[in-house]
Amino acid sequence: MLIENGKQQLLDFTEKNYKETITEVTKGVWFVSGLGHSNAVFVEAETSVILIDTLDTRERGEKLLKIIRENTRKEVGNIIYTHSHPDHRGGAGAFAAGSPKIIAFKPKNPVLERTELLKDIQDLRGARQFGYALTDEEAISQGIGPREGITHGEHRAFVPPDTVYDQEKVLCKIDGVQMELVRLPGEAEDQIMIWFPQKEVLCCGDNYYGCFPNLYAIRGGQYRDLAAWINSLDVLMSYPARFLLPGHTAAVFGREEIKRTLEHFRGAFDHILTYTLEGMNAGRSADQLASEIQLPSAYADLPYLTEHYGCVEWTVRAIYGAYLGWFDGNPTNLHPLPPAVRSNKMIGLMGGAPAVLDAAKSAVREKDYQWCLELCDLLLEDHASAGKEVLRLKAAALEGIAEYETSANGRHYYIACARELRETAEGCSV
Known part of the structure:
Protein backbone atom coordinates (compact mmCIF):
# COMPACT_ATOMS: atom_id res chain seq x y z
CA MET A 1 0.00 0.00 0.00
CA VAL A 252 -2.93 -14.96 20.47
CA PHE A 253 -4.34 -15.93 23.88
CA GLY A 254 -7.85 -16.88 24.96
CA ARG A 255 -10.55 -18.85 23.14
CA GLU A 256 -12.74 -15.84 22.36
CA GLU A 257 -9.83 -13.71 21.18
CA ILE A 258 -8.54 -16.52 18.97
CA LYS A 259 -12.00 -17.08 17.49
CA ARG A 260 -12.50 -13.35 16.84
CA THR A 261 -9.05 -12.91 15.31
CA LEU A 262 -9.36 -15.87 12.95
CA GLU A 263 -12.89 -14.81 11.96
CA HIS A 264 -11.59 -11.37 11.01
CA PHE A 265 -8.68 -12.86 9.10
CA ARG A 266 -11.06 -15.16 7.24
CA GLY A 267 -13.52 -12.34 6.63
CA ALA A 268 -10.86 -10.17 5.03
CA PHE A 269 -9.85 -12.98 2.68
CA ASP A 270 -13.45 -13.73 1.80
CA HIS A 271 -14.15 -10.04 1.07
CA ILE A 272 -11.25 -9.79 -1.37
CA LEU A 273 -12.02 -13.07 -3.13
CA THR A 274 -15.77 -12.43 -3.42
CA TYR A 275 -15.52 -8.84 -4.65
CA THR A 276 -12.76 -9.69 -7.11
CA LEU A 277 -14.71 -12.57 -8.62
CA GLU A 278 -17.89 -10.50 -8.79
CA GLY A 279 -16.01 -7.69 -10.50
CA MET A 280 -14.44 -10.10 -12.96
CA ASN A 281 -17.86 -11.51 -13.73
CA ALA A 282 -19.07 -7.97 -14.46
CA GLY A 283 -16.33 -7.60 -17.07
CA ARG A 284 -13.94 -5.37 -15.15
CA SER A 285 -10.22 -5.66 -15.80
CA ALA A 286 -7.50 -6.59 -13.33
CA ASP A 287 -6.22 -2.99 -13.38
CA GLN A 288 -9.67 -1.62 -12.61
CA LEU A 289 -10.31 -4.05 -9.78
CA ALA A 290 -6.83 -3.66 -8.26
CA SER A 291 -7.38 0.10 -8.06
CA GLU A 292 -10.87 -0.20 -6.58
CA ILE A 293 -11.00 -3.12 -4.13
CA GLN A 294 -9.98 -2.31 -0.59
CA LEU A 295 -10.63 -3.84 2.79
CA PRO A 296 -13.48 -2.18 4.69
CA SER A 297 -12.35 -0.33 7.80
CA ALA A 298 -13.70 -3.15 10.00
CA TYR A 299 -10.76 -5.21 8.71
CA ALA A 300 -8.26 -2.62 7.46
CA ASP A 301 -8.02 -0.91 10.86
CA LEU A 302 -7.13 -4.13 12.69
CA PRO A 303 -3.44 -4.22 13.70
CA TYR A 304 -3.05 -7.80 12.46
CA LEU A 305 -4.28 -6.98 8.93
CA THR A 306 -1.97 -4.05 8.18
CA GLU A 307 -0.23 -4.29 4.80
CA HIS A 308 3.35 -4.62 6.03
CA TYR A 309 4.00 -7.85 4.12
CA GLY A 310 1.45 -8.60 1.38
CA CYS A 311 -0.95 -6.16 -0.28
CA VAL A 312 -4.62 -6.27 -1.22
CA GLU A 313 -3.83 -4.93 -4.69
CA TRP A 314 -1.38 -7.75 -5.45
CA THR A 315 -3.92 -10.29 -4.19
CA VAL A 316 -6.62 -9.01 -6.55
CA ARG A 317 -4.28 -9.36 -9.53
CA ALA A 318 -3.31 -12.89 -8.48
CA ILE A 319 -6.96 -13.95 -8.22
CA TYR A 320 -7.68 -12.49 -11.66
CA GLY A 321 -4.82 -14.39 -13.29
CA ALA A 322 -5.70 -17.64 -11.52
CA TYR A 323 -9.37 -17.65 -12.51
CA LEU A 324 -9.42 -15.95 -15.94
CA GLY A 325 -5.80 -15.87 -17.06
CA TRP A 326 -3.97 -12.99 -18.74
CA PHE A 327 -6.70 -11.85 -21.14
CA ASP A 328 -8.91 -9.07 -19.76
CA GLY A 329 -11.67 -9.46 -22.36
CA ASN A 330 -10.71 -6.32 -24.32
CA PRO A 331 -10.03 -7.34 -27.96
CA THR A 332 -7.44 -4.56 -28.23
CA ASN A 333 -5.25 -6.71 -26.03
CA LEU A 334 -5.43 -9.89 -28.07
CA HIS A 335 -2.44 -8.89 -30.21
CA PRO A 336 -0.98 -5.69 -28.73
CA LEU A 337 1.87 -3.82 -30.37
CA PRO A 338 5.34 -4.97 -29.36
CA PRO A 339 6.48 -2.87 -26.36
CA ALA A 340 9.27 -1.10 -28.25
CA VAL A 341 6.95 -0.16 -31.13
CA ARG A 342 4.25 1.09 -28.77
CA SER A 343 6.77 3.15 -26.80
CA ASN A 344 8.18 4.72 -29.95
CA LYS A 345 4.70 5.73 -31.14
CA MET A 346 3.71 7.07 -27.71
CA ILE A 347 6.90 9.10 -27.41
CA GLY A 348 6.27 10.56 -30.85
CA LEU A 349 2.73 11.58 -29.91
CA MET A 350 4.06 13.19 -26.71
CA GLY A 351 6.45 15.42 -28.64
CA GLY A 352 9.58 13.28 -28.70
CA ALA A 353 12.01 11.87 -26.17
CA PRO A 354 13.21 15.26 -24.79
CA ALA A 355 9.61 16.26 -23.98
CA VAL A 356 8.94 12.93 -22.26
CA LEU A 357 12.16 13.24 -20.26
CA ASP A 358 11.23 16.77 -19.17
CA ALA A 359 7.81 15.50 -18.07
CA ALA A 360 9.46 12.71 -16.08
CA LYS A 361 11.76 15.23 -14.38
CA SER A 362 8.77 17.39 -13.48
CA ALA A 363 6.95 14.36 -12.12
CA VAL A 364 9.78 13.40 -9.77
CA ARG A 365 10.12 17.01 -8.56
CA GLU A 366 6.39 17.02 -7.79
CA LYS A 367 6.68 13.62 -6.06
CA ASP A 368 4.43 12.07 -8.69
CA TYR A 369 6.69 9.05 -8.59
CA GLN A 370 4.48 6.46 -10.28
CA TRP A 371 3.94 8.72 -13.29
CA CYS A 372 7.69 9.33 -13.49
CA LEU A 373 8.29 5.57 -13.47
CA GLU A 374 5.83 5.00 -16.28
CA LEU A 375 7.36 7.78 -18.40
CA CYS A 376 10.85 6.41 -17.78
CA ASP A 377 9.71 2.97 -18.88
CA LEU A 378 8.52 4.42 -22.19
CA LEU A 379 11.98 5.88 -22.73
CA LEU A 380 13.77 2.71 -21.66
CA GLU A 381 11.60 0.49 -23.85
CA ASP A 382 12.39 2.70 -26.86
CA HIS A 383 16.09 1.89 -26.72
CA ALA A 384 17.13 4.96 -28.72
CA SER A 385 15.85 7.10 -25.83
CA ALA A 386 17.56 5.13 -23.07
CA GLY A 387 20.61 6.46 -21.28
CA LYS A 388 22.26 7.30 -17.97
CA GLU A 389 19.90 10.18 -17.26
CA VAL A 390 16.78 8.06 -17.65
CA LEU A 391 18.23 5.25 -15.53
CA ARG A 392 19.12 7.66 -12.73
CA LEU A 393 15.77 9.39 -12.96
CA LYS A 394 13.93 6.09 -12.63
CA ALA A 395 16.17 5.15 -9.69
CA ALA A 396 15.29 8.44 -7.97
CA ALA A 397 11.57 7.80 -8.51
CA LEU A 398 11.90 4.27 -7.08
CA GLU A 399 13.68 5.61 -4.00
CA GLY A 400 10.98 8.25 -3.62
CA ILE A 401 8.04 5.90 -3.91
CA ALA A 402 9.69 3.47 -1.46
CA GLU A 403 9.10 6.03 1.31
CA TYR A 404 5.34 5.66 0.75
CA GLU A 405 5.28 1.83 0.75
CA THR A 406 3.91 0.13 3.86
CA SER A 407 4.88 -3.37 2.67
CA ALA A 408 8.42 -4.41 3.51
CA ASN A 409 8.44 -6.55 0.38
CA GLY A 410 7.43 -3.65 -1.85
CA ARG A 411 9.87 -1.27 -0.15
CA HIS A 412 12.74 -3.73 -0.60
CA TYR A 413 11.90 -4.27 -4.26
CA TYR A 414 11.84 -0.55 -5.03
CA ILE A 415 15.14 0.18 -3.32
CA ALA A 416 16.93 -2.92 -4.66
CA CYS A 417 15.92 -2.08 -8.25
CA ALA A 418 16.97 1.55 -7.75
CA ARG A 419 20.42 0.35 -6.72
CA GLU A 420 20.64 -1.92 -9.75
CA LEU A 421 19.68 0.94 -12.07
CA ARG A 422 22.34 3.23 -10.58
CA GLU A 423 24.95 0.51 -11.06
CA THR A 424 23.81 0.04 -14.67
CA ALA A 425 24.01 3.79 -15.25
CA GLU A 426 27.62 3.81 -14.05
CA GLY A 427 28.51 1.35 -16.80
CA CYS A 428 26.39 3.07 -19.47
CA SER A 429 28.23 4.88 -22.27
CA VAL A 430 25.47 7.43 -23.06
Whole structure:
Protein backbone atom coordinates (compact mmCIF):
# COMPACT_ATOMS: atom_id res chain seq x y z
CA MET A 1 0.00 0.00 0.00
CA LEU A 2 1.26 3.46 -0.88
CA ILE A 3 0.42 6.13 1.71
CA GLU A 4 1.97 9.39 2.84
CA ASN A 5 3.70 7.95 5.93
CA GLY A 6 4.27 4.41 4.70
CA LYS A 7 7.89 4.17 5.85
CA GLN A 8 7.03 5.45 9.34
CA GLN A 9 4.19 2.96 9.69
CA LEU A 10 6.59 0.11 8.85
CA LEU A 11 9.14 1.47 11.35
CA ASP A 12 6.51 1.73 14.10
CA PHE A 13 5.18 -1.77 13.39
CA THR A 14 8.71 -3.21 13.47
CA GLU A 15 9.71 -1.52 16.72
CA LYS A 16 6.50 -2.63 18.44
CA ASN A 17 6.43 -6.25 17.31
CA TYR A 18 9.93 -7.66 16.96
CA LYS A 19 11.57 -7.60 20.34
CA GLU A 20 13.07 -10.93 21.37
CA THR A 21 10.70 -12.80 23.70
CA ILE A 22 10.74 -16.30 25.21
CA THR A 23 7.39 -17.11 26.83
CA GLU A 24 6.16 -20.23 28.59
CA VAL A 25 2.58 -19.88 27.38
CA THR A 26 1.38 -22.86 29.42
CA LYS A 27 3.23 -25.45 31.46
CA GLY A 28 5.84 -27.15 29.29
CA VAL A 29 5.21 -25.09 26.11
CA TRP A 30 7.49 -22.21 25.12
CA PHE A 31 6.96 -19.67 22.35
CA VAL A 32 10.08 -17.99 20.93
CA SER A 33 9.60 -14.79 18.94
CA GLY A 34 11.99 -12.12 17.66
CA LEU A 35 15.05 -14.36 17.83
CA GLY A 36 14.83 -15.10 14.12
CA HIS A 37 12.78 -14.04 11.12
CA SER A 38 10.27 -16.77 12.04
CA ASN A 39 9.08 -18.07 15.40
CA ALA A 40 9.73 -21.40 17.09
CA VAL A 41 7.77 -23.45 19.63
CA PHE A 42 9.20 -26.12 21.90
CA VAL A 43 7.30 -28.58 24.05
CA GLU A 44 8.80 -30.50 26.96
CA ALA A 45 8.02 -34.22 26.65
CA GLU A 46 8.79 -37.02 29.12
CA THR A 47 12.46 -37.50 28.21
CA SER A 48 13.07 -35.03 25.38
CA VAL A 49 11.85 -31.88 23.64
CA ILE A 50 9.58 -31.55 20.60
CA LEU A 51 10.58 -28.53 18.48
CA ILE A 52 8.23 -26.83 16.01
CA ASP A 53 10.38 -25.08 13.36
CA THR A 54 14.03 -24.17 13.81
CA LEU A 55 14.41 -20.45 12.88
CA ASP A 56 16.16 -19.30 9.72
CA THR A 57 19.92 -19.89 10.20
CA ARG A 58 22.29 -22.25 11.96
CA GLU A 59 23.56 -19.42 14.18
CA ARG A 60 20.05 -18.57 15.36
CA GLY A 61 19.28 -22.27 15.75
CA GLU A 62 22.29 -22.53 18.10
CA LYS A 63 20.87 -19.72 20.24
CA LEU A 64 17.53 -21.52 20.27
CA LEU A 65 19.21 -24.77 21.35
CA LYS A 66 20.79 -22.96 24.30
CA ILE A 67 17.38 -21.53 25.31
CA ILE A 68 15.79 -24.99 25.12
CA ARG A 69 18.50 -26.54 27.30
CA GLU A 70 18.30 -23.73 29.86
CA ASN A 71 14.53 -24.12 30.21
CA THR A 72 14.13 -27.90 30.06
CA ARG A 73 17.52 -29.51 30.73
CA LYS A 74 16.58 -31.89 27.88
CA GLU A 75 17.65 -32.44 24.29
CA VAL A 76 15.55 -32.08 21.15
CA GLY A 77 14.32 -35.53 20.13
CA ASN A 78 11.84 -34.52 17.43
CA ILE A 79 11.53 -31.59 15.02
CA ILE A 80 8.34 -30.81 13.10
CA TYR A 81 8.47 -28.47 10.09
CA THR A 82 5.22 -26.52 9.70
CA HIS A 83 6.12 -26.03 6.02
CA SER A 84 9.09 -25.95 3.67
CA HIS A 85 9.94 -22.23 3.56
CA PRO A 86 13.65 -21.81 4.41
CA ASP A 87 13.10 -19.27 7.20
CA HIS A 88 11.38 -22.01 9.24
CA ARG A 89 13.88 -24.81 8.76
CA GLY A 90 17.19 -23.08 8.11
CA GLY A 91 18.37 -23.57 11.69
CA ALA A 92 17.91 -27.34 11.77
CA GLY A 93 21.63 -28.04 11.46
CA ALA A 94 22.16 -26.65 14.94
CA PHE A 95 20.33 -29.68 16.35
CA ALA A 96 21.95 -32.32 14.14
CA ALA A 97 24.32 -33.63 16.83
CA GLY A 98 21.36 -35.01 18.76
CA SER A 99 20.05 -36.87 15.69
CA PRO A 100 16.43 -35.78 16.15
CA LYS A 101 13.67 -37.30 14.08
CA ILE A 102 12.37 -34.68 11.63
CA ILE A 103 8.75 -34.72 10.45
CA ALA A 104 7.17 -32.89 7.50
CA PHE A 105 4.28 -33.27 5.06
CA LYS A 106 4.15 -33.53 1.28
CA PRO A 107 2.46 -30.69 -0.62
CA LYS A 108 -1.28 -31.03 -1.14
CA ASN A 109 -0.78 -30.10 -4.80
CA PRO A 110 2.52 -30.64 -6.63
CA VAL A 111 4.75 -27.88 -7.92
CA LEU A 112 4.32 -27.22 -11.62
CA GLU A 113 6.68 -29.33 -13.68
CA ARG A 114 9.80 -27.53 -15.00
CA THR A 115 9.54 -24.84 -12.35
CA GLU A 116 13.27 -25.37 -11.83
CA LEU A 117 13.83 -23.56 -15.14
CA LEU A 118 12.74 -20.37 -13.35
CA LYS A 119 15.37 -20.62 -10.62
CA ASP A 120 17.49 -17.68 -11.76
CA ILE A 121 14.64 -15.19 -12.11
CA GLN A 122 12.93 -16.31 -8.91
CA ASP A 123 16.21 -16.08 -7.00
CA LEU A 124 16.75 -12.55 -8.37
CA ARG A 125 13.23 -11.42 -7.58
CA GLY A 126 13.35 -13.14 -4.20
CA ALA A 127 16.54 -11.29 -3.28
CA ARG A 128 14.86 -8.03 -4.22
CA GLN A 129 11.67 -8.87 -2.32
CA PHE A 130 13.52 -9.74 0.88
CA GLY A 131 16.07 -6.93 0.50
CA TYR A 132 19.05 -9.22 0.88
CA ALA A 133 21.48 -6.62 -0.53
CA LEU A 134 20.11 -3.72 1.52
CA THR A 135 21.32 -2.25 4.79
CA ASP A 136 19.26 -2.52 7.97
CA GLU A 137 18.38 1.17 7.66
CA GLU A 138 17.12 0.70 4.10
CA ALA A 139 15.21 -2.51 4.75
CA ILE A 140 13.87 -1.80 8.30
CA SER A 141 12.48 -5.35 8.69
CA GLN A 142 10.94 -8.09 6.61
CA GLY A 143 7.40 -7.11 7.55
CA ILE A 144 6.52 -10.32 9.37
CA GLY A 145 9.71 -10.50 11.40
CA PRO A 146 13.25 -9.25 11.91
CA ARG A 147 15.55 -9.51 8.91
CA GLU A 148 16.80 -12.99 8.05
CA GLY A 149 20.16 -13.98 9.46
CA ILE A 150 21.70 -14.42 6.02
CA THR A 151 21.54 -10.62 5.63
CA HIS A 152 24.10 -10.47 8.47
CA GLY A 153 26.48 -13.15 7.22
CA GLU A 154 24.79 -16.13 8.88
CA HIS A 155 24.19 -19.46 7.15
CA ARG A 156 21.27 -21.70 6.31
CA ALA A 157 21.56 -25.24 7.69
CA PHE A 158 18.59 -27.16 6.39
CA VAL A 159 18.32 -30.84 7.29
CA PRO A 160 15.89 -32.93 5.21
CA PRO A 161 13.03 -34.63 7.05
CA ASP A 162 13.25 -38.39 7.54
CA THR A 163 9.47 -38.81 7.90
CA VAL A 164 7.26 -37.19 5.26
CA TYR A 165 3.53 -37.82 5.52
CA ASP A 166 1.25 -37.75 2.48
CA GLN A 167 -2.11 -37.77 4.21
CA GLU A 168 -4.51 -35.20 5.57
CA LYS A 169 -4.24 -35.98 9.28
CA VAL A 170 -1.88 -37.85 11.58
CA LEU A 171 -2.75 -38.65 15.21
CA CYS A 172 0.26 -39.62 17.27
CA LYS A 173 1.92 -39.63 20.67
CA ILE A 174 5.56 -38.60 20.80
CA ASP A 175 7.43 -39.21 24.03
CA GLY A 176 4.19 -39.05 26.02
CA VAL A 177 2.77 -35.97 24.29
CA GLN A 178 -0.48 -36.42 22.36
CA MET A 179 -0.79 -34.41 19.17
CA GLU A 180 -2.67 -34.05 15.93
CA LEU A 181 -0.95 -33.00 12.69
CA VAL A 182 -3.24 -31.72 9.92
CA ARG A 183 -2.27 -30.67 6.40
CA LEU A 184 -3.79 -27.23 5.76
CA PRO A 185 -2.71 -25.57 2.49
CA GLY A 186 -2.45 -21.80 2.66
CA GLU A 187 0.75 -19.84 2.35
CA ALA A 188 2.35 -23.13 1.30
CA GLU A 189 0.94 -26.34 -0.17
CA ASP A 190 2.70 -28.39 2.53
CA GLN A 191 1.53 -26.16 5.38
CA ILE A 192 0.34 -27.99 8.50
CA MET A 193 -1.13 -27.20 11.91
CA ILE A 194 -0.19 -29.01 15.13
CA TRP A 195 -2.79 -29.41 17.88
CA PHE A 196 -1.77 -30.37 21.41
CA PRO A 197 -5.11 -31.31 23.04
CA GLN A 198 -3.70 -31.77 26.53
CA LYS A 199 -2.14 -28.29 26.38
CA GLU A 200 -4.93 -26.57 24.39
CA VAL A 201 -2.18 -25.22 22.14
CA LEU A 202 -2.61 -24.77 18.38
CA CYS A 203 0.46 -24.13 16.22
CA CYS A 204 -0.87 -22.73 12.94
CA GLY A 205 2.34 -22.14 10.99
CA ASP A 206 1.89 -19.35 8.45
CA ASN A 207 -1.85 -19.76 7.88
CA TYR A 208 -2.29 -16.93 10.36
CA TYR A 209 0.11 -14.26 11.56
CA GLY A 210 -0.42 -10.71 12.71
CA CYS A 211 0.08 -8.95 9.39
CA PHE A 212 -1.59 -9.02 5.96
CA PRO A 213 0.03 -12.10 4.39
CA ASN A 214 1.54 -12.78 1.02
CA LEU A 215 -1.58 -14.02 -0.71
CA TYR A 216 0.66 -13.30 -3.69
CA ALA A 217 4.45 -13.08 -3.40
CA ILE A 218 6.02 -10.55 -5.78
CA ARG A 219 9.01 -12.83 -6.25
CA GLY A 220 6.62 -14.99 -8.28
CA GLY A 221 5.26 -18.48 -7.75
CA GLN A 222 2.20 -20.65 -8.09
CA TYR A 223 -1.19 -19.26 -7.15
CA ARG A 224 -1.92 -19.53 -3.45
CA ASP A 225 -5.49 -20.77 -3.54
CA LEU A 226 -7.38 -18.24 -1.49
CA ALA A 227 -10.53 -20.38 -1.26
CA ALA A 228 -8.47 -23.28 0.10
CA TRP A 229 -6.78 -20.93 2.58
CA ILE A 230 -10.22 -19.80 3.80
CA ASN A 231 -11.17 -23.45 4.29
CA SER A 232 -7.98 -23.96 6.30
CA LEU A 233 -8.92 -21.05 8.56
CA ASP A 234 -12.29 -22.73 9.12
CA VAL A 235 -10.45 -25.84 10.28
CA LEU A 236 -8.27 -23.81 12.65
CA MET A 237 -11.39 -22.21 14.15
CA SER A 238 -12.91 -25.63 14.83
CA TYR A 239 -10.32 -26.37 17.54
CA PRO A 240 -10.93 -25.12 21.12
CA ALA A 241 -7.49 -23.54 21.45
CA ARG A 242 -6.54 -21.30 24.35
CA PHE A 243 -3.16 -20.52 22.80
CA LEU A 244 -2.66 -19.81 19.08
CA LEU A 245 1.04 -19.84 18.17
CA PRO A 246 1.79 -18.55 14.64
CA GLY A 247 4.96 -18.89 12.59
CA HIS A 248 5.47 -15.10 12.66
CA THR A 249 4.44 -12.23 14.96
CA ALA A 250 2.81 -12.49 18.38
CA ALA A 251 0.82 -15.32 19.91
CA VAL A 252 -2.93 -14.96 20.47
CA PHE A 253 -4.34 -15.93 23.88
CA GLY A 254 -7.85 -16.88 24.96
CA ARG A 255 -10.55 -18.85 23.14
CA GLU A 256 -12.74 -15.84 22.36
CA GLU A 257 -9.83 -13.71 21.18
CA ILE A 258 -8.54 -16.52 18.97
CA LYS A 259 -12.00 -17.08 17.49
CA ARG A 260 -12.50 -13.35 16.84
CA THR A 261 -9.05 -12.91 15.31
CA LEU A 262 -9.36 -15.87 12.95
CA GLU A 263 -12.89 -14.81 11.96
CA HIS A 264 -11.59 -11.37 11.01
CA PHE A 265 -8.68 -12.86 9.10
CA ARG A 266 -11.06 -15.16 7.24
CA GLY A 267 -13.52 -12.34 6.63
CA ALA A 268 -10.86 -10.17 5.03
CA PHE A 269 -9.85 -12.98 2.68
CA ASP A 270 -13.45 -13.73 1.80
CA HIS A 271 -14.15 -10.04 1.07
CA ILE A 272 -11.25 -9.79 -1.37
CA LEU A 273 -12.02 -13.07 -3.13
CA THR A 274 -15.77 -12.43 -3.42
CA TYR A 275 -15.52 -8.84 -4.65
CA THR A 276 -12.76 -9.69 -7.11
CA LEU A 277 -14.71 -12.57 -8.62
CA GLU A 278 -17.89 -10.50 -8.79
CA GLY A 279 -16.01 -7.69 -10.50
CA MET A 280 -14.44 -10.10 -12.96
CA ASN A 281 -17.86 -11.51 -13.73
CA ALA A 282 -19.07 -7.97 -14.46
CA GLY A 283 -16.33 -7.60 -17.07
CA ARG A 284 -13.94 -5.37 -15.15
CA SER A 285 -10.22 -5.66 -15.80
CA ALA A 286 -7.50 -6.59 -13.33
CA ASP A 287 -6.22 -2.99 -13.38
CA GLN A 288 -9.67 -1.62 -12.61
CA LEU A 289 -10.31 -4.05 -9.78
CA ALA A 290 -6.83 -3.66 -8.26
CA SER A 291 -7.38 0.10 -8.06
CA GLU A 292 -10.87 -0.20 -6.58
CA ILE A 293 -11.00 -3.12 -4.13
CA GLN A 294 -9.98 -2.31 -0.59
CA LEU A 295 -10.63 -3.84 2.79
CA PRO A 296 -13.48 -2.18 4.69
CA SER A 297 -12.35 -0.33 7.80
CA ALA A 298 -13.70 -3.15 10.00
CA TYR A 299 -10.76 -5.21 8.71
CA ALA A 300 -8.26 -2.62 7.46
CA ASP A 301 -8.02 -0.91 10.86
CA LEU A 302 -7.13 -4.13 12.69
CA PRO A 303 -3.44 -4.22 13.70
CA TYR A 304 -3.05 -7.80 12.46
CA LEU A 305 -4.28 -6.98 8.93
CA THR A 306 -1.97 -4.05 8.18
CA GLU A 307 -0.23 -4.29 4.80
CA HIS A 308 3.35 -4.62 6.03
CA TYR A 309 4.00 -7.85 4.12
CA GLY A 310 1.45 -8.60 1.38
CA CYS A 311 -0.95 -6.16 -0.28
CA VAL A 312 -4.62 -6.27 -1.22
CA GLU A 313 -3.83 -4.93 -4.69
CA TRP A 314 -1.38 -7.75 -5.45
CA THR A 315 -3.92 -10.29 -4.19
CA VAL A 316 -6.62 -9.01 -6.55
CA ARG A 317 -4.28 -9.36 -9.53
CA ALA A 318 -3.31 -12.89 -8.48
CA ILE A 319 -6.96 -13.95 -8.22
CA TYR A 320 -7.68 -12.49 -11.66
CA GLY A 321 -4.82 -14.39 -13.29
CA ALA A 322 -5.70 -17.64 -11.52
CA TYR A 323 -9.37 -17.65 -12.51
CA LEU A 324 -9.42 -15.95 -15.94
CA GLY A 325 -5.80 -15.87 -17.06
CA TRP A 326 -3.97 -12.99 -18.74
CA PHE A 327 -6.70 -11.85 -21.14
CA ASP A 328 -8.91 -9.07 -19.76
CA GLY A 329 -11.67 -9.46 -22.36
CA ASN A 330 -10.71 -6.32 -24.32
CA PRO A 331 -10.03 -7.34 -27.96
CA THR A 332 -7.44 -4.56 -28.23
CA ASN A 333 -5.25 -6.71 -26.03
CA LEU A 334 -5.43 -9.89 -28.07
CA HIS A 335 -2.44 -8.89 -30.21
CA PRO A 336 -0.98 -5.69 -28.73
CA LEU A 337 1.87 -3.82 -30.37
CA PRO A 338 5.34 -4.97 -29.36
CA PRO A 339 6.48 -2.87 -26.36
CA ALA A 340 9.27 -1.10 -28.25
CA VAL A 341 6.95 -0.16 -31.13
CA ARG A 342 4.25 1.09 -28.77
CA SER A 343 6.77 3.15 -26.80
CA ASN A 344 8.18 4.72 -29.95
CA LYS A 345 4.70 5.73 -31.14
CA MET A 346 3.71 7.07 -27.71
CA ILE A 347 6.90 9.10 -27.41
CA GLY A 348 6.27 10.56 -30.85
CA LEU A 349 2.73 11.58 -29.91
CA MET A 350 4.06 13.19 -26.71
CA GLY A 351 6.45 15.42 -28.64
CA GLY A 352 9.58 13.28 -28.70
CA ALA A 353 12.01 11.87 -26.17
CA PRO A 354 13.21 15.26 -24.79
CA ALA A 355 9.61 16.26 -23.98
CA VAL A 356 8.94 12.93 -22.26
CA LEU A 357 12.16 13.24 -20.26
CA ASP A 358 11.23 16.77 -19.17
CA ALA A 359 7.81 15.50 -18.07
CA ALA A 360 9.46 12.71 -16.08
CA LYS A 361 11.76 15.23 -14.38
CA SER A 362 8.77 17.39 -13.48
CA ALA A 363 6.95 14.36 -12.12
CA VAL A 364 9.78 13.40 -9.77
CA ARG A 365 10.12 17.01 -8.56
CA GLU A 366 6.39 17.02 -7.79
CA LYS A 367 6.68 13.62 -6.06
CA ASP A 368 4.43 12.07 -8.69
CA TYR A 369 6.69 9.05 -8.59
CA GLN A 370 4.48 6.46 -10.28
CA TRP A 371 3.94 8.72 -13.29
CA CYS A 372 7.69 9.33 -13.49
CA LEU A 373 8.29 5.57 -13.47
CA GLU A 374 5.83 5.00 -16.28
CA LEU A 375 7.36 7.78 -18.40
CA CYS A 376 10.85 6.41 -17.78
CA ASP A 377 9.71 2.97 -18.88
CA LEU A 378 8.52 4.42 -22.19
CA LEU A 379 11.98 5.88 -22.73
CA LEU A 380 13.77 2.71 -21.66
CA GLU A 381 11.60 0.49 -23.85
CA ASP A 382 12.39 2.70 -26.86
CA HIS A 383 16.09 1.89 -26.72
CA ALA A 384 17.13 4.96 -28.72
CA SER A 385 15.85 7.10 -25.83
CA ALA A 386 17.56 5.13 -23.07
CA GLY A 387 20.61 6.46 -21.28
CA LYS A 388 22.26 7.30 -17.97
CA GLU A 389 19.90 10.18 -17.26
CA VAL A 390 16.78 8.06 -17.65
CA LEU A 391 18.23 5.25 -15.53
CA ARG A 392 19.12 7.66 -12.73
CA LEU A 393 15.77 9.39 -12.96
CA LYS A 394 13.93 6.09 -12.63
CA ALA A 395 16.17 5.15 -9.69
CA ALA A 396 15.29 8.44 -7.97
CA ALA A 397 11.57 7.80 -8.51
CA LEU A 398 11.90 4.27 -7.08
CA GLU A 399 13.68 5.61 -4.00
CA GLY A 400 10.98 8.25 -3.62
CA ILE A 401 8.04 5.90 -3.91
CA ALA A 402 9.69 3.47 -1.46
CA GLU A 403 9.10 6.03 1.31
CA TYR A 404 5.34 5.66 0.75
CA GLU A 405 5.28 1.83 0.75
CA THR A 406 3.91 0.13 3.86
CA SER A 407 4.88 -3.37 2.67
CA ALA A 408 8.42 -4.41 3.51
CA ASN A 409 8.44 -6.55 0.38
CA GLY A 410 7.43 -3.65 -1.85
CA ARG A 411 9.87 -1.27 -0.15
CA HIS A 412 12.74 -3.73 -0.60
CA TYR A 413 11.90 -4.27 -4.26
CA TYR A 414 11.84 -0.55 -5.03
CA ILE A 415 15.14 0.18 -3.32
CA ALA A 416 16.93 -2.92 -4.66
CA CYS A 417 15.92 -2.08 -8.25
CA ALA A 418 16.97 1.55 -7.75
CA ARG A 419 20.42 0.35 -6.72
CA GLU A 420 20.64 -1.92 -9.75
CA LEU A 421 19.68 0.94 -12.07
CA ARG A 422 22.34 3.23 -10.58
CA GLU A 423 24.95 0.51 -11.06
CA THR A 424 23.81 0.04 -14.67
CA ALA A 425 24.01 3.79 -15.25
CA GLU A 426 27.62 3.81 -14.05
CA GLY A 427 28.51 1.35 -16.80
CA CYS A 428 26.39 3.07 -19.47
CA SER A 429 28.23 4.88 -22.27
CA VAL A 430 25.47 7.43 -23.06
